[in-house]
Amino acid sequence: MALASGVRFAARALLRPWALLRGTTLGRTEPAAGGGGDGARRFGSQRVLVEPDAASGVAVMKLRNPPVNALSLELLTELVISLEKLENDKTFRGVILTSDCPRVFCAGLDLTEICGRNPAHCAEYWKAMQELWLRTYLSSLVLVAAINGACPAGGCIIALSCDCRVLADNPKYRIGLNETLLGIIAPFWLKDTYVNTIGHRASEQALQLGSLFPPAEALQVGLVDQVVPEDQVQSTALSEMARWLAVPDHARQLTKNMMRKATADRLLRQRDADTQNFVSFVCRDSIQKSLQAYLEKLRQRKG
Numbered sequence: 001m002a003l004a005s006g007v008r009f010a011a012r013a014l015l016r017p018w019a020l021l022r023g024t025t026l027g028r029t030e031p032a033a034g035g036g037g038d039g040a041r042r043f044g045s046q047r048v049l050v051e052p053d054a055a056s057g058v059a060v061m062k063l064r065n066p067p068v069n070a071l072s073l074e075l076l077t078e079l080v081i082s083l084e085k086l087e088n089d090k091t092f093r094g095v096i097l098t099s100d101c102p103r104v105f106c107a108g109l110d111l112t113e114i115c116g117r118n119p120a121h122c123a124e125y126w127k128a129m130q131e132l133w134l135r136t137y138l139s140s141l142v143l144v145a146a147i148n149g150a151c152p153a154g155g156c157i158i159a160l161s162c163d164c165r166v167l168a169d170n171p172k173y174r175i176g177l178n179e180t181l182l183g184i185i186a187p188f189w190l191k192d193t194y195v196n197t198i199g200h201r202a203s204e205q206a207l208q209l210g211s212l213f214p215p216a217e218a219l220q221v222g223l224v225d226q227v228v229p230e231d232q233v234q235s236t237a238l239s240e241m242a243r244w245l246a247v248p249d250h251a252r253q254l255t256k257n258m259m260r261k262a263t264a265d266r267l268l269r270q271r272d273a274d275t276q277n278f279v280s281f282v283c284r285d286s287i288q289k290s291l292q293a294y295l296e297k298l299r300q301r302k303g
């Protein structure tokens with residue numbers, strides 16, 4: 001009951017994002033720990049914490065949907081709204097995206113959103129996923145992913161839609177698109193993003209094998225731009241940000257658009273068909289069975 005109303009609330013917010021601003025902490029600012037002036041005030045929602053620094057024009061956006069930042073409908077909605085809020089505020093030129101959950105950047109799709117759910121719910125969920133990808137991939141802001149934990153599947157896609165990726169050097173923090181290992185298939189726009197980042201042959205191999213790359217291999221294949229000790233991820237992300245912000249915004253933004261528009265347009269042209277494909281695919285009995293089995297395996301692994 002509570003979940004259903006939460007989902008309805010999130011869905012309304014996707015259509016009318018400002019609806020979520022009422023009655024939640026989103027849009028409300030509060031002093032950041034140790035901060036004083038306007039530049040140190042933070043805002044956010046239940047699942048996304050935003051620490052804006054007006055002086056530098058950079059905000060740190062932290063995913064906090066414990067235990068593993070699985071992309072629930074609510075988290076997707078709140079990410080879109082937080083990003084939109086920063087984009088509409090001309091004070092900000094860049095966002096560092098990172099995790100507030102220990103050891104995990106983002107575990108990808110929240111499998112409970114597509115296991116045992118009806119087609120209407122799966123469709124609503126997938127539209128929210130498309131929306132987040134379109135918003136991040138085409139964002140006018142510089143987006144730097146400070147990857148401080150494991151980054152499989154949907155988590156990897158969020159990182160790939162940023163302009164630059166810094167990964168913490170920990171062998172447990174693997175990154176990649178492992179969909180095939182779950183018995184599912186990455187949609188074409190996810191595949192396109194992979195190809196745009198690491199090239200056709202490497203994508204062909206990694207997608208089919210469902211490879212999750214440890215840091216050194218991720219760097220070698222070009223999936224991330226820097227691998228640094230864990231305690232230097234944030235400072236390195238800030239240095240990268242400075243490098244990107246040294247370029248005049250209009251020239252960088254137009255160039256980004258020139259590089260990415262065709263890929264995004266491909267989804268925009270067939271968004272409904274992509275949703276239908278997703279729904280009919282994940283609602284198949286055989287796919288539901290493999291997703292259930294995968295979730296069960298994850299749950300048992302714990303003990």
Ligand SMILES: CCCCCCCC/C=C/C/C=C/C(=O)SCCNC(=O)CCNC(=O)[C@H](O)C(C)(C)COP(=O)(O)OP(=O)(O)OC[C@H]1O[C@@H](n2cnc3c(N)ncnc32)[C@H](O)[C@@H]1OP(=O)(O)O
Nearest residue numbers: 070107108109110111150153154184185277278281298299
């Ligand atoms: C013809 C056209 C067809 C189109 C079809 C399109 C298909 C879909 C396309 C997809 C794009 C994207 C897909 C995805 O993102 S699928 C999700 C893939 N994610 C994973 O495989 C990651 C799974 N998780 C892990 O490997 C680990 O949890 C970890 C490395 C992220 C963290 O490890 P650890 O810290 O040890 O935590 P636990 O494993 O103990 O997990 C804690 C808790 O969280 C639950 N959980 C983990 N991941 C998920 C998840 N993705 N969704 C929901 N729940 C998750 C886990 O079950 C534990 O739960 P608990 O036992 O109840 O506490």
